[in-house]
Amino acid sequence: MKELLKLYILFAxxxxxxxxxxxxxxxxxxxxxxxxRGWCTKEELIDYYAIGQCxxxxxxxxTSTFIGHKxxxxxxxxxxxxxxxxxxxxxxxxxxTILEYATSLPVVGYAFSGIRICVCVLIVSAxxxxxxxxxxxxxxxxxxxxxxxxxxxxxxxxIIVVVLSGALGYAVSRAxxxxxx
Amino acid sequence: MIYIRLxxxxxxxxxxxxxxxxxTLPFLQNLxxxxxxxxxxxxxxxxVAVSESTPGPMGVNMATYVGFTTGKVLGGICxxxxxxxxxxxxxxxxxSIFEKFKNSKTVxxxxxxxxxxxxxxxxxxxxxxxxxxxxxxxLFMENRMITDLFRLKSVIFFVILYIAYTKFKKHPxxxxxxxxxxxxxxxx
Numbered sequence: 001m002k003e004l005l006k007l008y009i010l011f012a013x014x015x016x017x018x019x020x021x022x023x024x025x026x027x028x029x030x031x032x033x034x035x036x037r038g039w040c041t042k043e044e045l046i047d048y049y050a051i052g053q054c055x056x057x058x059x060x061x062x063t064s065t066f067i068g069h070k071x072x073x074x075x076x077x078x079x080x081x082x083x084x085x086x087x088x089x090x091x092x093x094x095x096x097t098i099l100e101y102a103t104s105l106p107v108v109g110y111a112f113s114g115i116r117i118c119v120c121v122l123i124v125s126a127x128x129x130x131x132x133x134x135x136x137x138x139x140x141x142x143x144x145x146x147x148x149x150x151x152x153x154x155x156x157x158x159i160i161v162v163v164l165s166g167a168l169g170y171a172v173s174r175a176x177x178x179x180x181x
Numbered sequence: 182m183i184y185i186r187l188x189x190x191x192x193x194x195x196x197x198x199x200x201x202x203x204x205t206l207p208f209l210q211n212l213x214x215x216x217x218x219x220x221x222x223x224x225x226x227x228x229v230a231v232s233e234s235t236p237g238p239m240g241v242n243m244a245t246y247v248g249f250t251t252g253k254v255l256g257g258i259c260x261x262x263x264x265x266x267x268x269x270x271x272x273x274x275x276x277s278i279f280e281k282f283k284n285s286k287t288v289x290x291x292x293x294x295x296x297x298x299x300x301x302x303x304x305x306x307x308x309x310x311x312x313x314x315x316x317x318x319x320l321f322m323e324n325r326m327i328t329d330l331f332r333l334k335s336v337i338f339f340v341i342l343y344i345a346y347t348k349f350k351k352h353p354x355x356x357x358x359x360x361x362x363x364x365x366x367x368x369x
Binding site for chain 2: 092120145
């Protein structure tokens with residue numbers, strides 16, 4: 001029990017200093033888990049992170065569960081994950097309460113009119129940065145365009161998109177492999 | 182019951198949003214269409230900015246924020262628990278078949294299709310956000326003048342900010358603060 005609490009607190013600590021999740025999280029995990037504690041090796045950490053990327057859900061959450069599970073089994077996975085999200089829940093709840101009242105002030109409204117443009121920049125540049133690693137051939141470009149149109153213009157549910165594209169990817173790469181044989 | 186609904190909706194987001202960061206955004210846009218009384222598209226954009234500027238993973242911050250807006254503190258907790266539950270279940274299963282999973286052909290094949298689709302979803306979410314922030318479609322529809330289509334000040338600021346962001350690569354929070362100041366001065 002004490003060990004689980006320790007795990008919970010350590011991950012809460014990491015969750016509270018980790019901005020933006022994703023790649024920002026790796027150096028922090030490496031320092032705390034590999035260098036300071038020796039709980040796993042750097043290679044293991046990178047493996048977990050890679051799996052976190054290709055399983056559903058938030059990458060940072062997946063990686064936390066993985067490490068917690070490795071250290072203390074299922075309860076460990078749960079404790080690490082709950083720890084990691086606790087600071088988010090507290091910080092966002094406090095901020096949301098403040099902002100709920102603040103957005104009625106004109107000055108805050110104007111500030112957010114600028115911030116929304118910045119959000120556009122962040123989203124566009126995230127898309128551009130991801131392009132190389134996600135889209136490798138013509139089929140990828142095709143899927144991208146079809147999904148973009150279906151989602152932006154027709155508002156089709158993203159769940160349907162994910163399921164269908166996964167099935168398509170499976171079918172196409174399987175067919176290609178049997179062609180080679 | 183709002184809390185159960187939040188748990189259920191965010192469980193689905195956690196199960197299908199793949200790729201981290203902004204991957205949850207298209208799902209949340211979809212939720213705001215499905216439940217217009219929960220939160221508006223404009224609120225969602227403010228949430229993106231706040232989530233980028235606070236510690237913790239984007240997806241978790243967004244879930245807490247949406248949950249909080251919809252059902253206060255307990256709502257935030259339910260949305261977050263909903264989001265992380267599929268992760269915990271899936272990872273625990275994957276961890277026990279780790280070696281098999283790592284070298285699995287099936288996983289590789291499925292992701293061959295999902296990766297570009299996930300990009301398409303994020304780009305579409307970006308398009309909707311840009312449509313709101315940079316274009317003035319009602320005015321364009323009224324006058325049919327192409328010059329009315331763009332919110333000029335916003336477009337110029339967008340271009341400058343984009344160039345600065347890709348060139349200097351400072352943390353997003355820096356550009357968010359800068360844009361807040363610009364918004365107060367220029368009033369987009």
